[in-house]
Amino acid sequence: MKRLAALREQVEDQAVYGIAGPVGWRDAVISWSENVAGSLGDRTYSRYCCSLRQLRTVLDPLSVQEITPELLKELIKQRRRAGVKNATIRRDLTALSSVLNHAADEGWIAENPAGGLNRRRLVPERTVRIMLPQPESIALVFARLPSRIRDVCEFTRETGLRLEEVTTLAHADIDRVERTITVNRGKGDKTRVVPLTKTAETIADRQPRYIGKPWVFWKGKGVRLTDLSSRLGGFMRRVARKAARENVEFHAFSHHDFRHLFAVEYLRNGRGSIYDLQGELGHGTITITERYLAFLTPDQVKAAKSTMAQRGAQAPRSEASA
Template identity: 75%
Template sequence: MPKNLYVRAGIYWARFKVRGVEYRESLRTRSERVAVKRLALLREQVEDESVFGVAGPVSWADAVVSWSQRISTAVGAQTYTRYLCSLRQVRGHFDQLSVQQISADILKDLIKARRRAGVKNATIRRDLTAVSSVLDNAADEGWISDNPAVGLNRRRIVPERTERIVLPQDASIAMVFPRLVPRVRDLCEFTRETGLRLDEVTGLRHASIDRNERTITVEKGKGDKLRVVPLTKIAEAIIDRQPRYIGKPWVFWKDKGQRLTEVSSRLGDLTRRVAQKAAREEVEFHRFSHHDFRHLFAVEYLRSGRGSIYDLQGELGHSTITVTERYLAFLTPDQAKSAKSVMAQRGAHSPRFEAANA
């Protein structure tokens, strides 16, 4: 088979790269001799456009392939995975377009379509970030003069909604936990004790736990950042309750040692059923999610004087103190004053944390 040719369903196709972009196109012939001639003409046309600085139409799919080859080593694994997830969601809007056809109006149409589909604003902004990254690469390759996503005021077009903080109430927790799978219940308790995010807990490996130094190393936090948090007695006891699956690294696992998944959906389904039953019986119940235990950790941390607001920022892995300061609203004036000091009143531990470190 001659170079840069392959056969699909008996038809010859061209496949070659110019300036990092892979081109695939049907040569519409079953004859190898004709295919070789058409390949030469097609490649000459593409290379001429590239040399003279006038890019021919570059499909969105080809632009994503080129972007992927460059970006995969430039960002962390989690960021790259999030980008790919967003690009899969929007491909239906762009697959029939070339990058030259994508304008600010096209992007605004995408935003409207995603809103009609019930997609949250935060997700739409993530989608736009991924699309903008591809268009940045297209501009670098010379296929477009400017990135149309840069001119969009994303905060105005897709306003950011502040996450409402919900603290799980003990009475509501008591109505749910007895009916929850033990391992999922332990996972929620672990988040309440350590403040780790869901993917940080489900991705926790035994090798990341140092019992001598009393630390837990979060190897891939948000933004692929590494951080170290304390290993309390309660957190250690929760870990010890998990049977270890030989040959597998995960602390929280399922089936044959695979990483535990579907925690949010399990907890969400159960709290919904409990809420329905409570409504029928006219019993007070407040729904909560797994992430709300991270909020509870933060508030209990500050109320107990375990550390300052700056210490809490480090343990939660927040990039800015502004995000952490939301928890000050749940404190008394004296507690807030103490939390904002560089050295919080570490002696005023709550019974929970006294027991944790006894």
């Protein structure tokens, strides 16, 4: 009787809602990939696939019809108990939701069960306190770094580019006539243009070119750098141990901290307004950029917020970088 009732319910669902029979999660992912991948940027698609791989052990045995809001809430709890960072969980949910949206579009489910989840409550976004790297600590680490890794850090401090944007920078992206750098692989696969300063140009020019390869910063046989964060972290730990033995003050930092340093120095030196900085950093909202106002004096904040603030023109930027 139960089986008959279930079958009757399935037939009614198909007749009324257009819902198909059970469709395996793996089949849904394959179909999603074939139909949606072309509309996503390469980086976004790769990031989604990475997230979906992390969820396979839980979701592969299921059909899309078995994925409910309750199951997703439990999945979130499991991931948090396992020590997975909230930012990673949110990215995973975004990828999962993309597949479920596709399943709904195909008529396999009535609606996306992830759509109604309150992600801010279930996976709160932790505000990371910005800590600027100290000159003394930078000097200790730079003294040990290979020149190419040091150049990547200095290039970020000069341009404000993200690590991924620096390591995917091609020589063709640098326009020495217009004095610009075109960031073709920015966050969200957006393109933006930032000024090319004399210092940034000098750093790029001292990178040896690998024939047949486009990257400004590369390793091995011309492949782009992909392990800089881990390598920088390794040097950081060695410097920290040495500093502890010698009772020398040392504060560890990450590559991304040079992007923060660029932003604060940009505003302190009057290179442009907070709105100009938003554009150079590629921030989606001004709220994110406004975090850097906390590092300014009241007069600097007033100037940074003024629409009359000096724009990040090439001449002042170049003079400041000389």
